Amino acid sequence: MSKDSAIVAHTISVLVANEPGILARVVGLFSGRGYNIESLTVAETNAKESQSRITIVTKGTPMIIEQIKAQLDRLVPVYRVRDLTVEGPHIERELALVKVKGVGEKRVEALRLADVFRAKVIDAKSDSFVFEVTGNTDKVQTFIGLMEGLGLVDVVRTGIVAMSRGGEAL
Amino acid sequence: MLKPEEPATTGADLLVKALIDEEVEVVFGYPGGAVLPIYDSLFKQNRLRHILVRHEQAAVHAAEGYARSTGKVGVVLVTSGPGATNAVTGLTDALMDSIPIVCLTGQVPTHLIGNDAFQEADTTGITRPCTKHNYLVKAVGDLARSVHEAFYVARSGRPGPVVIDLPKDVLMNKHEYVAPPKVAVTHKSYRPQTQPDPKKIEQAVEMIANAKRPVFYAGGGIINAGPKASKLLTQLVHLTGYPVTNTLMGLGSFPASDKQFLGMLGMHGTYEANLAMHGCDVMINIGARFDDRITGNLTKFSPGSKKIHVDIDPSSINKNVHVDLAIVGDAGIVLEELLKVWKAKQPKVDQKALKAWWAEIETWRARNCLAYKPNKQVIKPQYALERLYHHIKDKDHYITTEVGQHQMWAAQFLKFEQPNRWMTSGGLGTMGYGFPAALGVQIAHPEALVIDVAGEASILMNIQELSTAAQYRLPVKIFVLNNHYMGMVRQWQELLHGGRYSESYSESLPDFVKVADAFGAKGLRCDDPAKLDDTIKEMIELKHPVIVDVIVDEKENCFPMIPSGAAHNEMLLGPDDKQSAKVSEEGMVLV
Numbered sequence: 001m002s003k004d005s006a007i008v009a010h011t012i013s014v015l016v017a018n019e020p021g022i023l024a025r026v027v028g029l030f031s032g033r034g035y036n037i038e039s040l041t042v043a044e045t046n047a048k049e050s051q052s053r054i055t056i057v058t059k060g061t062p063m064i065i066e067q068i069k070a071q072l073d074r075l076v077p078v079y080r081v082r083d084l085t086v087e088g089p090h091i092e093r094e095l096a097l098v099k100v101k102g103v104g105e106k107r108v109e110a111l112r113l114a115d116v117f118r119a120k121v122i123d124a125k126s127d128s129f130v131f132e133v134t135g136n137t138d139k140v141q142t143f144i145g146l147m148e149g150l151g152l153v154d155v156v157r158t159g160i161v162a163m164s165r166g167g168e169a170l
Numbered sequence: 171m172l173k174p175e176e177p178a179t180t181g182a183d184l185l186v187k188a189l190i191d192e193e194v195e196v197v198f199g200y201p202g203g204a205v206l207p208i209y210d211s212l213f214k215q216n217r218l219r220h221i222l223v224r225h226e227q228a229a230v231h232a233a234e235g236y237a238r239s240t241g242k243v244g245v246v247l248v249t250s251g252p253g254a255t256n257a258v259t260g261l262t263d264a265l266m267d268s269i270p271i272v273c274l275t276g277q278v279p280t281h282l283i284g285n286d287a288f289q290e291a292d293t294t295g296i297t298r299p300c301t302k303h304n305y306l307v308k309a310v311g312d313l314a315r316s317v318h319e320a321f322y323v324a325r326s327g328r329p330g331p332v333v334i335d336l337p338k339d340v341l342m343n344k345h346e347y348v349a350p351p352k353v354a355v356t357h358k359s360y361r362p363q364t365q366p367d368p369k370k371i372e373q374a375v376e377m378i379a380n381a382k383r384p385v386f387y388a389g390g391g392i393i394n395a396g397p398k399a400s401k402l403l404t405q406l407v408h409l410t411g412y413p414v415t416n417t418l419m420g421l422g423s424f425p426a427s428d429k430q431f432l433g434m435l436g437m438h439g440t441y442e443a444n445l446a447m448h449g450c451d452v453m454i455n456i457g458a459r460f461d462d463r464i465t466g467n468l469t470k471f472s473p474g475s476k477k478i479h480v481d482i483d484p485s486s487i488n489k490n491v492h493v494d495l496a497i498v499g500d501a502g503i504v505l506e507e508l509l510k511v512w513k514a515k516q517p518k519v520d521q522k523a524l525k526a527w528w529a530e531i532e533t534w535r536a537r538n539c540l541a542y543k544p545n546k547q548v549i550k551p552q553y554a555l556e557r558l559y560h561h562i563k564d565k566d567h568y569i570t571t572e573v574g575q576h577q578m579w580a581a582q583f584l585k586f587e588q589p590n591r592w593m594t595s596g597g598l599g600t601m602g603y604g605f606p607a608a609l610g611v612q613i614a615h616p617e618a619l620v621i622d623v624a625g626e627a628s629i630l631m632n633i634q635e636l637s638t639a640a641q642y643r644l645p646v647k648i649f650v651l652n653n654h655y656m657g658m659v660r661q662w663q664e665l666l667h668g669g670r671y672s673e674s675y676s677e678s679l680p681d682f683v684k685v686a687d688a689f690g691a692k693g694l695r696c697d698d699p700a701k702l703d704d705t706i707k708e709m710i711e712l713k714h715p716v717i718v719d720v721i722v723d724e725k726e727n728c729f730p731m732i733p734s735g736a737a738h739n740e741m742l743l744g745p746d747d748k749q750s751a752k753v754s755e756e757g758m759v760l761v
Contacts, residue, residue: 067485070484076359
């Protein structure tokens with residue numbers, strides 16, 4: 001596969017005006033133009049300026065990624081679009097809540113692994129735990145994988161939030 | 171009695187005031203329950219003229235015609251629910267062709283939104299993908315500001331349609347007026363880039379100057395940048411001595427009679443324009459977007475050229491075609507800068523190479539690719555347009571078209587010497603566009619000769635507007651090339667589907683002369699080449715809306731043609747050019 005047609009994942013930060021319909025605009029752009037969304041998170045980050053920050057992980061050829069960024073930047077309520085993947089080192093985190101049901105040795109093993117992954121117990125019943133695990137996607141994925149054999153019953157994930165390293169703001 | 175400090179203006183009155191402050195003169199619309207307060211405000215004033223259309227789609231097309239022929243923002247006013255949904259085709263059309271439109275839609279009162287109320291539709295939801303931006307005004311205090319912002323968004327950057335959805339209670343509540351900002355608006359998040367990067371201008375001049383086989387490829391962006399941009403393009407083309415071709419949307423940005431003009435390029439463009447694009451070494455794209463009708467097969471598109479792309483919309487760059495130098499900016503400003511640098515540097519163009527290039531182009535031009543077989547018995551559509559052009563060329567005229575074969579023939583056979591004279595649905599390809607667009611043009615230019623070149627199928631899509639034409643005494647001329655077929659569909663069925671003319675025959679056509687008569691317009695018919703000139707003269711002389719039913723050759727096809735999936739150098743020049751007419755499987759899938 002040539003360099004131009006290789007599909008790569010990019011993490012894109014979008015600073016937007018927090019106004020009704022903004023998420024629909026962003027999501028509609030992706031579905032309408034046939035782009036992929038691997039992960040999407042959004043929340044208000046600056047209440048005074050009424051700004052929200054969206055983190056999108058998307059996949060595509062370099063030409064498609066360039067298009068995605070240009071199309072996002074074209075939306076009227078979008079302040080800034082930054083491709084964290086190409087703009088230098090950045091950190092990514094996601095959070096998952098993982099519910100595990102079981103008793104006896106499995107329950108103990110789950111707790112032990114949670115400790116290894118620095119997952120917190122945030123709910124406990126005599127036959128269940130809810131763990132909160134934070135980390136990059138790999139770590140979260142691995143933890144969930146391990147829990148599958150130990151009575152995993154439910155998972156919820158936030159999707160990725162990301163930020164560049166160093167002192168610069170978006 | 172209102173207390174003096176109490177704001178005395180209803181939302182509807184504020185809206186009308188805001189429109190007047192935005193220098194709106196005409197609104198194209200259709201009333202309904204949700205917009206009754208606006209119609210009441212319109213009734214009480216005489217600054218804004220309202221043109222009552224007969225279908226909301228036509229209101230948008232009329233506003234497009236008005237906008238495209240004047241450079242101003244076209245304004246539409248429709249009611250909630252069906253009023254808004256009927257406008258969707260027009261909005262999409264305006265989005266695709268970058269036409270500045272502000273469309274005001276009524277909405278049910280805010281407390282009923284989401285309740286499936288009578289004539290409720292999620293207008294901002296429905297129009298989100300077919301507008302440049304849209305607003306739902308939830309409080310009367312936001313109304314005036316939203317209107318001013320909408321006009322700014324519609325006309326700045328790459329122009330486009332903007333919807334303002336207005337719930338009825340917002341129109342009836344009272345608030346003080348907010349005037350438009352005196353200085354240029356600076357939007358908090360929307361900042362289109364109009365000024366090009368000076369370094370890139372230098373690079374562009376160098377690339378242009380060093381070209382051996384150059385071609386200018388100029389599009390609708392030049393028209394949108396204002397008439398001055400067309401003058402600057404003409405200057406630059408003359409200064410360099412290079413050939414220039416126009417896209418469908420760009421026709422008129424360079425004078426068609428100029429010897430450096432190669433005609434339109436693309437699927438039904440001229441042989442010389444397409445071969446120049448294919449064989450060039452430097453392509454200078456100004457305000458065009460490498461549309462699939464232009465490029466044909468992308469993998470074979472202009473393989474040996476360095477490409478410069480000037481566009482105000484960064485998302486147009488590297489979308490379809492990878493370019494070597496991208497300049498983001500307003501076409502007019504970029505042209506001005508290019509000229510400035512060119513004049514300062516006085517670069518030496520390789521005249522020998524240029525002469526050889528022109529000699530090659532002249533051999534292509536000598537093929538006379540628009541030639542057709544004249545006929546004394548039946549009117550050839552090309553002949554009809556040649557005669558039409560002969561009779562209108564010295565008159566102040568504007569042309570609109572519907573969509574199909576007649577549109578392509580009009581683009582090929584009518585010559586455009588100035589910008590803003592040619593209104594056609596390029597991107598969306600909307601049948602039914604031309605007639606209402608012509609009404610909008612005629613409103614803007616009451617004394618001009620406005621002609622809608624139509625097909626018998628397209629014209630039926632908005633024929634009800636004859637009533638609008640009659641009401642406002644708009645002397646628009648509808649020049650129907652009646653071949654009893656949806657001609658372009660039939661042509662593709664002939665080329666791609668074994669001549670199985672599935673549903674493309676125009677069965678049960680009305681008598682267009684009687685239709686005209688029924689609406690209070692004039693109807694003329696001509697089926698004899700010998701009488702065509704007289705018919706056209708009569709049409710021009712009539713001070714009424716006129717339908718001319720020109721019965722033309724049923725089987726005529728539109729050539730030259732780049733079959734889908736083919737490259738610029740694989741054109742079909744005419745009906746006898748059959749051996750290369752094999753369309754690949756891949757091409758079949760394309761439209």
